[in-house]
Amino acid sequence: MPYPTDFKYTKEHEWIKADGKTATIGITDHAQESLGDIVFVELPKVGTEVAKGKTFGSVESVKAVSDLYAPASGTVAAVNGELATAPEKINKEAHAAWLIKIALKDPAELNSLLAAADYEKFVAEEV
Secondary structure, three states: OOOOOOOEEOOOOEEEEEEOOEEEEEEOHHHHHHHOOEEEEEOOOOOOEEOOOOEEEEEEEOOOEEEEEOOOOEEEEEEOOHHHHOOOHHHHOOOOOOOEEEEEOOHHHHHHOEOHHHHHHHHHHHO
């Protein structure tokens, strides 16, 4: 699956899409494929501070529980409530099923993340 070029990616397989001072975060198609059927998602509450590189929640699949790592620092502005009852949406369309939206603390943090082509290369080397 092609990775959206307007997203940035982490080596922990999260994606982030910035829109001014806010950003949407999710997990990549590669991550959901590796996890298998996702059965539960644990996400922070609105107002929670997240720090770049630190965990902010977890995704549970039939295979394992995986931590979610923040691609950037900020304050949680919204949580995708649909995932509480339908976590499988991530399996269906990982790049549309967002997890949280944050108010970015420092948009410059995004400069250190991977572009789509670099992420694809990283995934290819990892497999």
